[in-house]
Amino acid sequence: MNPISSRLLNQQLVAPQFSKPEEVVSHFGAMQAQEYRMMRWAVEMRTKRPSEKAFTKAFNEGKISRLHLLRGTWQLVCADDYWWMLDLCAPKSKQVINGWMSSNKIIIPDEEKSMIRNLIIETAERKGSVSKEDFEEALKAKGIMMDDHRLSYHIRFAELDGVICSGDLLPMKATYALSENKIPRTEPIERDWALSRLATKYFQSHSPATLEDFVWWSGVNIGDCRRAIDLIGNHLYCDSYKGKTFYLHESCRTRGFRKGEYLLIPPYDEYLIGYKSRDIVLDPEYKHYAHNNSGIFQPVIAHDGIICGNWSPFKKEPVVTFFKGEHEEAELKSSIDKYKLFKTK
Numbered sequence: 001m002n003p004i005s006s007r008l009l010n011q012q013l014v015a016p017q018f019s020k021p022e023e024v025v026s027h028f029g030a031m032q033a034q035e036y037r038m039m040r041w042a043v044e045m046r047t048k049r050p051s052e053k054a055f056t057k058a059f060n061e062g063k064i065s066r067l068h069l070l071r072g073t074w075q076l077v078c079a080d081d082y083w084w085m086l087d088l089c090a091p092k093s094k095q096v097i098n099g100w101m102s103s104n105k106i107i108i109p110d111e112e113k114s115m116i117r118n119l120i121i122e123t124a125e126r127k128g129s130v131s132k133e134d135f136e137e138a139l140k141a142k143g144i145m146m147d148d149h150r151l152s153y154h155i156r157f158a159e160l161d162g163v164i165c166s167g168d169l170l171p172m173k174a175t176y177a178l179s180e181n182k183i184p185r186t187e188p189i190e191r192d193w194a195l196s197r198l199a200t201k202y203f204q205s206h207s208p209a210t211l212e213d214f215v216w217w218s219g220v221n222i223g224d225c226r227r228a229i230d231l232i233g234n235h236l237y238c239d240s241y242k243g244k245t246f247y248l249h250e251s252c253r254t255r256g257f258r259k260g261e262y263l264l265i266p267p268y269d270e271y272l273i274g275y276k277s278r279d280i281v282l283d284p285e286y287k288h289y290a291h292n293n294s295g296i297f298q299p300v301i302a303h304d305g306i307i308c309g310n311w312s313p314f315k316k317e318p319v320v321t322f323f324k325g326e327h328e329e330a331e332l333k334s335s336i337d338k339y340k341l342f343k344t345k
Contacts, residue, residue, distance in 0.1 A: 001239040003208050003246065003280050004305035005257035010207050010249075011271055012046035013263055013302075015256040019048050021055045022063040022078045029201030030075040030085065032273050033066050036174055038266035038299070038313060039076060044342055045263070051345035059169045062182040066166040066174070067159040071219040072096035081201075082179075083162065083186045088194040090160040092219055097156055106150060116146075116154045120164060121178065129167030129175045192231060195220075199228035200249070203236060206274050208246035216276035241280075259304055260328065262335040264311050264318065267297040272307070282307040289323050303327065313339070 008014045018024050024046045025031055033039035043064070044050035058064050062079055069075040069085060072093045077085055101108070116139075123138045124130050132148075132155065139146055155176070158164045165182055167175030189197075202214055215225045229236065229247065236247045265271055272278050272290060281302065282290055290307055291297040301309035301320060309322035318336050 001208060001241055001246070001248075002254070002257075003241055006208055006248070006252060006254055007206070007271070007281070008305050009253040009256055010205055011274075012205075013265075013271060014258065014261060015253075016046050016048055018046065021047060021058045023047075025064050025076050026078040026080060027201070028205045028270060029081060029198060030070050030077050031270055032268045033074045033076045034268040034297070035266060037172065038268075039066070039074075041264075041313070041339065041342060042266045042269050043076065045266075045339075049345070050338065050342035052342055053345060056169050059166070062165075065183060068097075068156045069093060069160075070217065072100070072156070079183045080186065081197075082165070082183050084189050084194050084197070086160065086162050087188060088191070088198060089219065090162075092221070093160055094157070096219070097153060097160075101153060104149070106153065108150070108153060113154070113157065116151075117158060117163065119144075120154065120158050120176075124164060124167075124176060124178045128181075129177050131170075131173055131175050192227070195224060195228035196231040199225075199232050200235065203232075203247055203249040204251050206270070207248040207252045208239060208241070209275060210244055210246055210277070213275040213277065214247075217274050260331050261304070262327075262332050263302040263305075264313070264335055264339050265300050265302055265307075266313065267299050269297075271302070272300070273297060281305055283324070286323055 012018065012024060012027065018027065021043045024043050031042060040052050040055045044052065044055050064076055064078055065082055066074060066076050069077065069089050070093070119138055119142070120135060123134055127134060132151065135151060135155070155164070162179050164176045165179040167177035198218060198220070199214065202217060203209060206213065206217070211225060211229065214229070215222050218225060235250045237250070239246050239248060272282065278287070286307065289298065289310055290300050299311050299313055300307045301311055301322070303325065308324040309320055312319040318339060320332065
């Protein structure tokens with residue numbers, strides 16, 4: 001087993017199979033979207049012809065939505081997966097948020113939650129696509145003063161209850177819209193079926209991966225993760241690498257990897273954050289270049305799948321630096337040109 005080439009292929013980072021951004025998101029089930037600007041590249045770099053405009057169109061049409069879902073963090077999900085993933089994952093995410101509130105000594109009474117929920121719905125109905133600042137203005141208009149942190153909790157609970165989803169895509173600022181107006185509701189599915197779909201999407205996009213990786217990514221308890229793997233067991237096979245047991249989905253590709261390619265990977269990308277253990281592609285000696293102990297991830301460069309440098313995506317001309325190995329100018333320039341072209345298409 002070559003875990004690096006397999007991950008590159010199954011993560012669609014080399015020889016991508018999809019043309020549409022919503023197809024990429026569906027393949028993953030959920031994609032980390034912590035960085036509002038860079039989530040577009042995270043998806044589009046996995047398409048055959050990366051285009052920022054294509055992502056914006058799919059996002060604005062509700063084919064892709066951004067919300068706090070797995071582990072209480074920002075994720076992208078496609079419309080077909082939105083409702084069943086909420087049903088499956090929202091309860092655990094609410095537990096996470098309640099834990100954060102408890103540690104910050106914040107209590108939200110039911111009466112307050114109902115009042116703010118109604119205000120959120122009214123504001124979204126009136127404006128269509130609204131920002132957090134719009135919610136703050138609506139609160140002030142009713143004489144309600146609320147700090148930013150507390151309002152954020154109200155918004156997250158509204159997301160997890162399926163009341164609001166992402167609104168139109170703006171350059172820098174997240175917006176919200178009523179879910180019922182943007183994402184067609186799908187029929188509920190049985191819990192076991194949902195667990196099997198979650199496991200299928202994870203292992204088809206992240207293979208090879210361990211049980212611990214799946215538990216970390218999904219935020220679901222370990223018993224449910226084991227159950228999910230059992231449910232799709234006939235579609236998985238196991239292999240061993242450095243003393244660990246890895247699962248690979250039967251759909252995994254193992255051929256099509258071309259050596260020499262550089263990848264400009266955005267912060268919080270699934271290539272790193274989708275696994276609990278990242279030392280297969282990131283030497284522990286250099287992990288501080290990719291992320292700190294507080295969970296802040298940086299843009300990184302991979303050469304043949306190995307993390308070897310950093311890049312600055314928000315400058316007119318991307319700036320690259322290397323902390324490991326030699327680099328080849330021609331291949332690197334090709335990757336930089338691909339990113340620059342994405343920004344214009």
